[in-house]
Amino acid sequence: MALDSSVVTIGAFDGVHRGHQELLRQTIATARRRGVPAVVYTFDPAPKVYFGQAEPLISLREKLERIATFAPDHIVVAGFDQLYVRRTAADFLAELQRLQPREVIVGEDFRFGSCKGGTALLLRQHFHTRILPPVRCGNGEIVSSSRIRSLRRSGLAAAAAALENWRDIVTAPPANRSAHAQFEVASQ
Numbered sequence: 001m002a003l004d005s006s007v008v009t010i011g012a013f014d015g016v017h018r019g020h021q022e023l024l025r026q027t028i029a030t031a032r033r034r035g036v037p038a039v040v041y042t043f044d045p046a047p048k049v050y051f052g053q054a055e056p057l058i059s060l061r062e063k064l065e066r067i068a069t070f071a072p073d074h075i076v077v078a079g080f081d082q083l084y085v086r087r088t089a090a091d092f093l094a095e096l097q098r099l100q101p102r103e104v105i106v107g108e109d110f111r112f113g114s115c116k117g118g119t120a121l122l123l124r125q126h127f128h129t130r131i132l133p134p135v136r137c138g139n140g141e142i143v144s145s146s147r148i149r150s151l152r153r154s155g156l157a158a159a160a161a162a163l164e165n166w167r168d169i170v171t172a173p174p175a176n177r178s179a180h181a182q183f184e185v186a187s188q
């Protein structure tokens with residue numbers, strides 16, 4: 001996909017938890033303010049799932065439904081496979097350039113490119129990049145997909161669900177929710 005302007009957020013977004021939700025809210029709000037399309041760039045399967053390091057928290061369908069409630073203009077789904085994984089950080093930056101981002105919004109721990117060679121700071125050398133501080137839960141722990149997986153494994157389903165915080169979002173979707181985000185599959 002190519003665009004002549006955008007605000008982009010990137011990640012696996014497994015579970016679309018409270019940290020991801022903050023990224024999505026800021027991305028969509030910034031895009032609206034700038035009057036350009038909001039793009040959510042995600043991977044399927046999540047890289048950790050592809051590498052056999054994790055079980056997915058939710059299906060792709062569920063992930064897309066959850067992301068769509070934030071009303072981005074485009075959701076790009078990159079098929080994360082043996083071909084895609086060979087892309088270097090530079091390849092990924094070139095792919096991102098096709099979206100002509102006015103701003104890229106990620107969390108501090110964002111990594112991209114083969115062997116996780118790219119960091120949020122590298123992204124900042126190429127694009128206007130906003131790096132969000134981590135969203136934490138009540139006890140100060142950083143909310144993450146890994147933490148939710150670990151809570152679920154320990155049988156703490158209610159605590160895991162609290163970090164996903166999903167039911168609240170579904171019953172109170174953003175007021176500017178649009179009917180349909182446009183789904184794209186990234187070209188290989």
Ligand SMILES: Cc1cc2nc3c(=O)[nH]c(=O)nc-3n(C[C@H](O)[C@H](O)[C@H](O)COP(=O)(O)O)c2cc1C
Pocket residue numbers: 010011012013043047048051084085086087088089092109110111112113114115116
């Ligand atoms: C082109 C590309 C190649 C990647 N290669 C690897 C890899 O070799 N090893 C790895 O653990 N993760 C790899 N990743 C996954 C990233 O480190 C990261 O998990 C992914 O971009 C999702 O970011 P997030 O985990 O912050 O959501 C790659 C990501 C991209 C975009």
Ligand SMILES: Nc1ncnc2c1ncn2[C@@H]1O[C@H](COP(=O)(O)OP(=O)(O)OP(=O)(O)O)[C@@H](O)[C@H]1O
Pocket residue numbers: 010011012013014018019020022023048105106107108109110132133134135136142143144145146147
């Ligand atoms: N708690 C958080 N606060 C702010 N941003 C976050 C948080 N968790 C993840 N992000 C950001 O969201 C994007 C997607 O991250 P990712 O899908 O890797 O989530 P994760 O919870 O860190 O996953 P995992 O635990 O499996 O590594 C990245 O830009 C990441 O930096």
